[in-house]
Amino acid sequence: QVQLQESGPGLVKPSQTLSLTCTVSGGSINSGDYNWSWIRQHPGKGLEWIGYIYYSGSTHHNPSLKSRVTISEDTSKKQFSLKVSSVTAADTAVYYCARVSALGAFDVWGQGTMVTVSS
Amino acid sequence: SYELTQPPSVSVSPGQTARITCSADALPKRFAYWYQQKPGQAPVLVIYKDSERPSGIPERFSGSSSGTTVTLTISGVQAEDEADYYCQSADSSGTYLVFGGGTKLTVL
Numbered sequence: 001q002v003q004l005q006e007s008g009p010g011l012v013k014p015s016q017t018l019s020l021t022c023t024v025s026g027g028s029i030n031s032g033d034y035n036w037s038w039i040r041q042h043p044g045k046g047l048e049w050i051g052y053i054y055y056s057g058s059t060h061h062n063p064s065l066k067s068r069v070t071i072s073e074d075t076s077k078k079q080f081s082l083k084v085s086s087v088t089a090a091d092t093a094v095y096y097c098a099r100v101s102a103l104g105a106f107d108v109w110g111q112g113t114m115v116t117v118s119s
Numbered sequence: 120s121y122e123l124t125q126p127p128s129v130s131v132s133p134g135q136t137a138r139i140t141c142s143a144d145a146l147p148k149r150f151a152y153w154y155q156q157k158p159g160q161a162p163v164l165v166i167y168k169d170s171e172r173p174s175g176i177p178e179r180f181s182g183s184s185s186g187t188t189v190t191l192t193i194s195g196v197q198a199e200d201e202a203d204y205y206c207q208s209a210d211s212s213g214t215y216l217v218f219g220g221g222t223k224l225t226v227l
Contacts, residue, residue, distance in 0.1 A: 049216040
């Protein structure tokens, strides 16, 4: 059974870069059947799609985040990563990694990790 | 930008039927997906491709689509169904994904 686990700093200073990693266990990360995505949830608010990376390595991200987002993968480590640059307090949120199935659904989610942007 | 609109809240008594709608702001509408999220937990997929139910999801959860609106129906609501529910879809190109604002289901 595939499981996802987010890891990274829980506190980031304003203007710095937020970096998170999602480790995939119990399955392959470079199968053409899946894409790998990041989603965040501001405190007490709804879900916001951040972006995803295809098995081919190409990426797409939410235009609202402009060019601050970078998603990459390390298939040898079965990990994919998120970087958000120039963070502000508005980037404080729970960040989830998730698998996107061939059916188009986020069918497997990590438990989420809280990231706070504060000096 | 592509948007999905959900009612902020829905309330039902146990045993009754809850219906949560999700309206897209444009055609063509792509498939919709529904997620259940309980406090402090990650979301769980309950409906995919408008009306399909993943294995392990109770039969009381069903989905339907009409025009630009999709509906999640929970028949015979139980106390354990109290949660936030989110619809999700993609823009016409299928490239950019979007979530609805979420609906809090309260079981009275």
